[in-house]
Amino acid sequence: MLKNLVAQRVNPDVPSALSGLFVNDPDPHAISFAAGSPNERLFPVKEMQRAFNTAIEQQGAHLFQYQSMQGNLNLREKLVARIQKWGHVTTTADNVLVTVGGQQAIELVAKALLDPGDEMVVEVPTYVGALAAFDLYQPTYYSVDLQADGLDLDELEDTLKRHPGIKLLYTVPDYHNPTGITMSVAKRQALVTLANRYDFIILEDSPYRDLGYANLPLPAIKSFDTQDRVIFVSSLSKILMPALRTGWLVADGPILDAILKVRLASDLEANGVIHAAIANYMEENDLDQHVNVLKDHYRQQCTAMVAALENDFPEEVSFTRPKGGFFDWVTLPEELDAAALLSQQVIPQAHINYVPGTNFYPGRDVHNSLRLCFSGLSPAEISAGMGRLGEQVKAAVREVRPVL
Amino acid sequence: MLKNLVAQRVNPDVPSALSGLFVNDPDPHAISFAAGSPNERLFPVKEMQRAFNTAIEQQGAHLFQYQSMQGNLNLREKLVARIQKWGHVTTTADNVLVTVGGQQAIELVAKALLDPGDEMVVEVPTYVGALAAFDLYQPTYYSVDLQADGLDLDELEDTLKRHPGIKLLYTVPDYHNPTGITMSVAKRQALVTLANRYDFIILEDSPYRDLGYANLPLPAIKSFDTQDRVIFVSSLSKILMPALRTGWLVADGPILDAILKVRLASDLEANGVIHAAIANYMEENDLDQHVNVLKDHYRQQCTAMVAALENDFPEEVSFTRPKGGFFDWVTLPEELDAAALLSQQVIPQAHINYVPGTNFYPGRDVHNSLRLCFSGLSPAEISAGMGRLGEQVKAAVREVRPVL
Numbered sequence: 001m002l003k004n005l006v007a008q009r010v011n012p013d014v015p016s017a018l019s020g021l022f023v024n025d026p027d028p029h030a031i032s033f034a035a036g037s038p039n040e041r042l043f044p045v046k047e048m049q050r051a052f053n054t055a056i057e058q059q060g061a062h063l064f065q066y067q068s069m070q071g072n073l074n075l076r077e078k079l080v081a082r083i084q085k086w087g088h089v090t091t092t093a094d095n096v097l098v099t100v101g102g103q104q105a106i107e108l109v110a111k112a113l114l115d116p117g118d119e120m121v122v123e124v125p126t127y128v129g130a131l132a133a134f135d136l137y138q139p140t141y142y143s144v145d146l147q148a149d150g151l152d153l154d155e156l157e158d159t160l161k162r163h164p165g166i167k168l169l170y171t172v173p174d175y176h177n178p179t180g181i182t183m184s185v186a187k188r189q190a191l192v193t194l195a196n197r198y199d200f201i202i203l204e205d206s207p208y209r210d211l212g213y214a215n216l217p218l219p220a221i222k223s224f225d226t227q228d229r230v231i232f233v234s235s236l237s238k239i240l241m242p243a244l245r246t247g248w249l250v251a252d253g254p255i256l257d258a259i260l261k262v263r264l265a266s267d268l269e270a271n272g273v274i275h276a277a278i279a280n281y282m283e284e285n286d287l288d289q290h291v292n293v294l295k296d297h298y299r300q301q302c303t304a305m306v307a308a309l310e311n312d313f314p315e316e317v318s319f320t321r322p323k324g325g326f327f328d329w330v331t332l333p334e335e336l337d338a339a340a341l342l343s344q345q346v347i348p349q350a351h352i353n354y355v356p357g358t359n360f361y362p363g364r365d366v367h368n369s370l371r372l373c374f375s376g377l378s379p380a381e382i383s384a385g386m387g388r389l390g391e392q393v394k395a396a397v398r399e400v401r402p403v404l
Numbered sequence: 405m406l407k408n409l410v411a412q413r414v415n416p417d418v419p420s421a422l423s424g425l426f427v428n429d430p431d432p433h434a435i436s437f438a439a440g441s442p443n444e445r446l447f448p449v450k451e452m453q454r455a456f457n458t459a460i461e462q463q464g465a466h467l468f469q470y471q472s473m474q475g476n477l478n479l480r481e482k483l484v485a486r487i488q489k490w491g492h493v494t495t496t497a498d499n500v501l502v503t504v505g506g507q508q509a510i511e512l513v514a515k516a517l518l519d520p521g522d523e524m525v526v527e528v529p530t531y532v533g534a535l536a537a538f539d540l541y542q543p544t545y546y547s548v549d550l551q552a553d554g555l556d557l558d559e560l561e562d563t564l565k566r567h568p569g570i571k572l573l574y575t576v577p578d579y580h581n582p583t584g585i586t587m588s589v590a591k592r593q594a595l596v597t598l599a600n601r602y603d604f605i606i607l608e609d610s611p612y613r614d615l616g617y618a619n620l621p622l623p624a625i626k627s628f629d630t631q632d633r634v635i636f637v638s639s640l641s642k643i644l645m646p647a648l649r650t651g652w653l654v655a656d657g658p659i660l661d662a663i664l665k666v667r668l669a670s671d672l673e674a675n676g677v678i679h680a681a682i683a684n685y686m687e688e689n690d691l692d693q694h695v696n697v698l699k700d701h702y703r704q705q706c707t708a709m710v711a712a713l714e715n716d717f718p719e720e721v722s723f724t725r726p727k728g729g730f731f732d733w734v735t736l737p738e739e740l741d742a743a744a745l746l747s748q749q750v751i752p753q754a755h756i757n758y759v760p761g762t763n764f765y766p767g768r769d770v771h772n773s774l775r776l777c778f779s780g781l782s783p784a785e786i787s788a789g790m791g792r793l794g795e796q797v798k799a800a801v802r803e804v805r806p807v808l
Contacts, residue, residue: 002633003658005571005605007519007541010662018668040465048468049460056453061444064452064645100504104671111540115411116520132669136515137411167409201409229406241468243676254407258414264422265536267508271675272647 009116009136017132017359025347031385032353033372036177036326042294043241047285048277054284055276063273069264071098071248072275078282079248086210087220089232091250097263098270102207102235102247106170107133108266109203109231109249112258113168114139120168121159121200123151125329125360125369127177130170130205134362141362142166146176150183153190160198168201173221175208178360178371179329180322185218192224200229201255207235207247210291212324213299228252231259236278238326239291244274298326304379305372305386312390314397326375329357331368332393335400338370345396350388413520413540421536421763429751435789436757437776440581440730446698447645451689452681458688459680467677473668475502475652476679482686483652490614491624493636495654501667502674506611506639506651510574511537512670513607513635513653516662517572518543524572525563525604527555529733529764529773531581534574534609538766545766546570550580554587557594564602572605577625579612582764582775583733584726589622596628604633605659611639611651614695616728617703632656635663640682642730643695648678702730708783709776709790716794718801730779733761735772736797739804742774749800754792 006012022034055063070076076093083089099105106129114120114137122131124143134141142159145152151171160166171191173183183191195202204221222232228251235247251259281287305328309319319330332338339356346352357369374382410416426438459467474480480497487493503509510533518524518541526535528547538545546563549556555575564570575595577587587595599606608625626636632655639651655663685691709732713723723734736742743760750756761773778786 002605002631005517005603006658006662007515007517007522009519010516010665012658012662012665016665016668018672019665035470037470040469043465043468045460045465045468049457052456052460053453056449056456061447061449064447064449064647065444066439066441066641066646100671100674103669107670111411112414113409113411115413118411129669129672136666136669199409201406227406237470242470243468245671245673245675254410254416258410258416261414261416261420261423262540264420265507265533265540266511266670267504267649268422268533269649270504271649271678274675274677 009138017128017135021128021355021359023342023347023353025351025353027351030351030353031377031381031388033374033385034353034355035376036373037376038238038242039297039376042297044281044285044290048241048281051277051280051284054280055273059276063276067269067272069260069269070096071270072272072279075275075279078279083220083232083234083250086217087232088223089220089250095250095252095256097249097251097259098275099247099249100245100267100270101237101242102205102233103129103133105233105247105249106130106203106205108259108262110134110137112255112262113201118168119163119166120170121156121166122170122362124362125178125357126170127172127205128359131359131362134170143362146179146181148181150181150187151191153187153194157194160194164198166198166200168203169195170203170205171221172205174206174217175211175322175325177208177325178327178355178357180320180325180327182218182323188219188221189224191221192226192230195229196227202230203233204230205233207238208325209234210239211295211298213295213302214323222250228255231255239287239294240278244278245271246274246278298375300379301374301377301382304382305374308383308386308390312387314394316397316401317393326373328372328374330370330372332370333397333400334368336396337367339367341392341396346389346392350392352385352389352392354389413542421532421539425532425759425763427747427751427757429755429757431755434755434757435781435785435792437778437789438757438759439780440777441780442642442646443701443780446701448685448689448694452645452685455681455684455688458684459677463680467680471673471676473664473673474500475674476676476683479679479683482683487624487636487638487654490621492627493624493654499654499656499660501653501655501663502679503651503653504649504671504674505641505646506609506637507533507537509637509651509653510534510607510609512663512666514538514541515670516659516666517605522572523567523570524574525560525570526574526766528766529582529761530574531576531609532763535763535766538574547766550583550585552585554585554591555595557591557598561598564598568602570602570604572607573599574607574609575625576609578610578622579615579726579729581612581729582731582759582761584724584729584731586622586727592623592625593628595625596630596634599633600631606634607637608634609637611642612729613638614643615699615702617699617706618727626654632659635659643691643698644682648682649675650678650682702779704783705778705781705786708786709778712787712790712794716791718798720801720805721797730777732776732778734774734776736774737801737804738772740800741771743771745796745800750793750796754796756789756793756796758793
């Protein structure tokens with residue numbers, strides 16, 4: 001049995017938290033709130049093509065040679081300036097590692113830090129891709145609830161007191177995937193204080209931080225770091241294009257050393273051709289201006305989504321009111337199972353798609369929530385789709401909570 | 405102490421097998437036989453630029469969206485046709501995974517298969533990057549010697565009998581890095597028979613298979629696979645360009661399933677923009693013809709290197725006579741330490757660089773060998789450099805083996 005030769009971490013009987021998230025519905029009227037992809041109609045294609053050509057013409061053959069494990073220096077310097085300006089993080093290009101998307105950054109941190117059984121905290125619900133990355137390093141998870149202003153720090157401190165071995169906390173502080181929640185500045189500061197007191201590392205994953213529709217970005221958790229124990233991760237997938245596969249992290253000291261060692265052994269280096277093109281793009285164009293264009297579009301979509309939730313959904317259903325990012329999180333009455341509702345009623349009867357919430361919990365033990373993504377749809381499509389979804393949800397709620 | 409929060413696998417006190425391989429010598433007359441990079445003067449830059457532009461113009465914004473975990477289908481089909489033609493491997497695009505260089509393919513296999521302490525076999529010496537990838541999954545290594553026609557299969561079978569838990573064997577059968585040795589067809593077949601009998605998996609890493617200077621490529625070990633237990637890995641880094649960061653693997657059944665699960669969690673997918681460009685390049689150009697151009701150049705370099713070893717080195721020194729690839733392996737008398745010789749005499753006195761052999765052994769316990777790479781130098785540079793290196797080696801040999 002070849003299956004027996006597979007590593008225990010793979011656990012072939014349990015599918016990846018990332019698999020089976022998206023059900024394909026070929027109906028021509030189908031509307032999908034599932035995939036968290038950015039809107040490709042907003043991609044700066046012409047500008048990026050020019051940037052590729054400039055890179056090739058300026059550097060010639062050398063552009064295609066082995067380059068740098070940490071990534072193109074010019075790009076790293078631009079990322080340093082960006083996170084200084086928008087996140088109040090003071091760092092240097094030497095502390096930046098350019099990765100294959102934010103996903104690889106999370107994976108490298110997991111690989112650098114987690115031995116089997118090591119204890120870590122995640123907020124719940126949490127980003128499903130991070131769970132997929134962590135799962136393969138076999139940690140022991142502790143879940144801490146999210147409040148409207150981010151992690152419940154009292155619950156976190158209780159957990160830390162009961163489990164003093166906890167070494168890592170993973171959080172998405174800005175326009176969180178899947179809930180859209182943002183952590184307050186006060187909590188960011190307090191979280192670093194807890195990390196110092198209870199000796200753990202914070203993995204701050206912030207791919208949506210630029211996409212706030214009401215406010216400018218908040219200072220990163222990393223900006224409050226006093227002991228080199230915060231790892232900041234972001235990505236260009238959401239504000240530029242995902243197929244560039246370009247994320248990045250900022251880390252310091254022995255944590256950075258461990259990550260770099262792990263990176264070198266993982267894939268030697270990321271794509272120098274792409275890095276040079278992105279650096280040229282950022283030279284020749286104003287990325288902030290592009291981000292403003294994105295925000296103008298996504299803001300309307302976000303507004304349409306929240307309006308529909310307020311108008312078309314029964315009061316037994318609760319939902320978040322995101323001020324940025326791509327996602328809204330909907331909680332149904334406890335008796336309802338969002339996955340069963342999707343496959344048995346919502347897809348066949350309304351041709352609407354969403355992501356059931358179960359895989360966003362490390363224990364996969366919560367079944368009455370779902371993630372809605374508005375990034376790929378026009379406000380009109382959102383209103384139409386949410387109307388159809390609302391009807392299905394109403395009918396399902398009425399079955400378990402009849403109005404007498 | 406943050407260092408204590410790092411995973412045990414990272415072992416911060418031991419540098420990566422990949423680090424410190426290349427010593428920088430700023431002397432204008434320095435000649436380096438160290439880095440194993442392909443010759444960038446031979447890169448098809450114009451053709452690749454055209455292929456990028458075609459990809460962008462044909463696919464527009466969609467090219468930059470999230471795409472496919474396994475990689476561009478068109479590219480995978482072309483790779484399938486290539487390994488059928490040149491390696492006699494019959495497979496399908498569904499069995500191909502496009503990776504971030506061959507290095508990521510090795511890393512994914514290690515991650516999918518190795519629990520701490522799992523037993524595996526490597527030929528010695530072996531590719532240092534593979535050791536760096538394996539090291540982080542904490543296997544127990546057994547070393548088997550290389551003969552002129554590849555792995556010593558008698559020694560291998562002895563090892564398998566003594567350690568029946570061995571689950572993985574790693575080999576570079578074609579123009580091996582670092583020795584240039586190629587495994588005979590008979591041994592390829594016999595190795596698969598052993599894998600079936602002793603129930604282990606073969607990781608066949610073959611980035612140099614197209615670069616034979618005397619012969620056409622041999623059938624891959626994978627072509628003899630009868631039980632889905634051979635994983636074939638190759639790369640476009642050596643026959644096209646390294647900064648494309650594009651490698652690939654072929655696997656089947658539960659092994660493939662495990663690798664795909666691990667890949668999804670590692671970085672979601674590789675670079676769809678690059679994949680489309682490479683597929684276009686292969687559509688619009690004859691890659692085999694480009695490979696022939698490369699072979700015409702590298703053949704002369706290889707010949708110059710072997711001639712210099714025959715003419716300029718003392719008879720106490722032995723060396724391989726590669727018929728392909730980039731490397732030659734030199735063994736000094738046992739009393740000599742190649743790293744000390746390099747730093748104390750060869751660099752300061754002759755401004756010649758090579759890679760000391762120690763890191764190519766999992767135990768790092770062999771010190772009298774060194775790797776020479778000829779891919780980046782002209783035949784004239786090779787002759788001049790080898791003359792200078794030969795003098796240093798002669799002097800060192802005479803010290804430990806005086807002619808009386």
